[in-house]
Amino acid sequence: WEKEMLLRLPKKRYLVVREEEVMAGLVDILCAYVYDHITTDGEGSPESVWTYTKLSPSLSYVAKLPTLRHSVICFIRRAVTFPLHRHFTLALRCVYDVAHLLTTARKLPITRCLLRVKWHLDKDESKYPLSRLYVAPYATYVQSLPTETLQKYGAQLVSILTTITNPW
Numbered sequence: 001w002e003k004e005m006l007l008r009l010p011k012k013r014y015l016v017v018r019e020e021e022v023m024a025g026l027v028d029i030l031c032a033y034v035y036d037h038i039t040t041d042g043e044g045s046p047e048s049v050w051t052y053t054k055l056s057p058s059l060s061y062v063a064k065l066p067t068l069r070h071s072v073i074c075f076i077r078r079a080v081t082f083p084l085h086r087h088f089t090l091a092l093r094c095v096y097d098v099a100h101l102l103t104t105a106r107k108l109p110i111t112r113c114l115l116r117v118k119w120h121l122d123k124d125e126s127k128y129p130l131s132r133l134y135v136a137p138y139a140t141y142v143q144s145l146p147t148e149t150l151q152k153y154g155a156q157l158v159s160i161l162t163t164i165t166n167p168w
Helices: 002-008 019-039 048-055 057-061 068-079 088-103 107-123 128-144 147-163
Strands: none
Touching: 002 107, 019 048, 019 057, 019 068, 019 088, 019 107, 019 128, 019 147, 048 057, 048 068, 048 107, 057 068, 057 128, 068 088, 068 147, 088 107, 088 147, 107 128, 107 147
8 A cells, every 4th residue: 555655645846945844844743653653552543643633733733843842842742741641751752763763764664654644644534634735745755855864853853852851
């Protein structure tokens, strides 16, 4: 099913003015995916769409977060507020996993994560526009990114995580 979804993605090139803003949106969607992946043991569930759209600021309220730090903090706040499993360490682990995903600089796993999110959103009658507005363009954009860019933002995520402490 992944090959079919890849073939159906738009074949566009994107002119990105503020790269960090775009990467902040990508990171928050990936964090929501990783949270769902961890809490459902990779199986997904009927609640996966809810999880993606509640934990990702981009999908929840169409936010454009200016920096990666804002994206991480916003995700962590949402992860300890909304879902059933509210745990600060779990939220940090999700961000660490996304940082690892970016620092390995392999585009295929990132694209697979986005395709899985797209597949779940496409099945929901009220959330499928988010798939077309956000997830499909990100899946296309990631494939054109140089590996150095992914590694740079992965390293930046790790440095951001070292400054975040548990407020409880």
